[in-house]
Amino acid sequence: MTMANDEVGGSSQPMLSVRGLVKHFPLKKDLLGRGAGVVRAVDGVSFDVFKGETLGVVGESGCGKSTTARLLMQLINHDQGELVFDGQTVGSKSLPLKDYRRQAQMVFQDSYASLNPRLTMEDSIAFAPMVHGLPEREAIERARDLLERVGLAPQRFAERYPHELSGGQRQRVNIARALALQSRLIILDEAVSALDKSVEAQVLNLLLDLKEAFGLTYIFISHDLNVVRYMSDRVMVMYLGQVVEVGDSEILFKHAAHPYTQALLSSIPTLDPDRRTETPPLAGDPPNPINPPSGCRFHTRCAHAQAICSEKMPVLAPAQHGQQVACWMHVAGAAHTGAPSGQGAVKPLEVAA
């Protein structure tokens, strides 16, 4: 078998198209067998990841970022929806799950827990290629090459065990492992969040170098907005299992349209005294995903909430600066006083940040 993962649909076809992804976790039933409801962890998420880009995914804890990542890796099964990888539906005859897994790999947050303490670094990296039929000698050779590529001298690190490495070194090994199948899509789930700032910067630059060298596509999940801005071409904002805004990174950071995105951005600490925030941009915790608010899920915490927001759920639609946003204030003719009155006339929002 060949180990190369070839391009299929050309560069304009999205690397990964996600359509209507839903994952509800059932809660434990009580003694009488009555269901106690479900946690709506991911509730109808659709987006595209284009070839060669980095899509940043941001949101508070519990908004479904990590569940989305695990769904994309098919580590858990989705209830509804579809994953289309380079034009082929994942799990269909043309792209069985095992083949998809050669194309997409993931780096986890906890660098220590994601390495088997009983295996040497080269064995950990060589495991996946061997699963896909590469002879052991070649797999070890590839593992040593990859260690070199992620900045770890194989002579020094190939036969080490996880506890002998620092957090940054271990995360480099995890990145090498994700590259071992020559995958085209790498999902980075809080991959640098547990690292020291200085180490984090090194690993981020390594990721950028590797992306260039191997022509990779990244899905970069993080709660750190500065890091997401540095890494991403486009950014997707999630709130309570749904996408509230998605668009080009610079546009989103300069002209955030959704009140939630605005609140998130104004929570970034700043050194500029003129832009210092004195009141917390968001009060309280996000609502319980077991019983999400009706209509727009953000209306319980939104400063601009009106009657329509609790009645009807807004869908993603183009906003003024070209991004997609799910908010009634950006739907022309909607029953919201902030909404643009007529077709095309989008009223500019006063953005504090």
Next chain:
Amino acid sequence: MTSLNAAASPVLPLVYERSAGYWETVGRRFLRDKVAVGAALVVLLLMVLAVFGPWLAPMDPYQSAMLKRLKPIGFEGHPLGTDELGRDMLTRLMVGAKLSLFMGITPVVCAFFIGSLIGITAGYTGGWVNSVMMRTIDVFYAFPSVLLAIALSGALGAGITNSLISLTIVFIPPLARVAESVTTQIRERDFVEAARASGASAFTIVRVHVLGNVLGPIFVYATSLIAVSMILASGLSFLGLGVKPPEPEWGLMLNTLRTAIYTQPWIAALPGAMIFMTSIAFNLLADGLRSAMEIKQ
């Protein structure tokens, strides 16, 4: 100038640096533990006795002498005295090591494999498979082990094979429980997720990533069960459900010598002392292994 450059970029050794693996580290830590090493030596000695006992023993273990019954310790020609049929105690204790250890270790070894298989399967699969398997195991676990061993042996009939079978059944539930709980912990770790994400089959993941992390703790627990198994096997023999006379076995010897407890208490206590020493040695060995394996990483 060249020396400066060399200092700036150290030349990497051509040989791959290799560090001590997990088991090497465990071995080093174990050897530092004097009590555990002592216990290991006693166990080793008993093993040697079990294998070479018949050749090392000074006399024939079946040779009885009516005139020399129940002679005390230090009697001429019998350093540890004689039993109720005038057979040499030292000989019978040495030869008895074979059957006693065999009866103690075999059920644990069998239960180790079967229990690990059940526990790892249940733990890795999870869900309702786990519930069905573990609740079934719990039914057996609910009985006190002594009672279960006696009941099974009684139902199967006396004899060595039957007592081995009943003891194996007794030890499967606790070993399966331990195997299930450690496997459930390992299954949740990210490296198992990563292995699943690489497309490996469940069997491959268990073989490469789970076994190496769970067999150690199960093995330690099994070692501590050997002492219990020895005592239970002796108990079965004592009740006449295990080894049959005239075979030398410590439990059975304890039974046949119990009538002499008022006339020759020291002689009657000897087989019990052997059982005690062996089970203590296995327990200390298990303790030593456990602490040697508790490496903070």
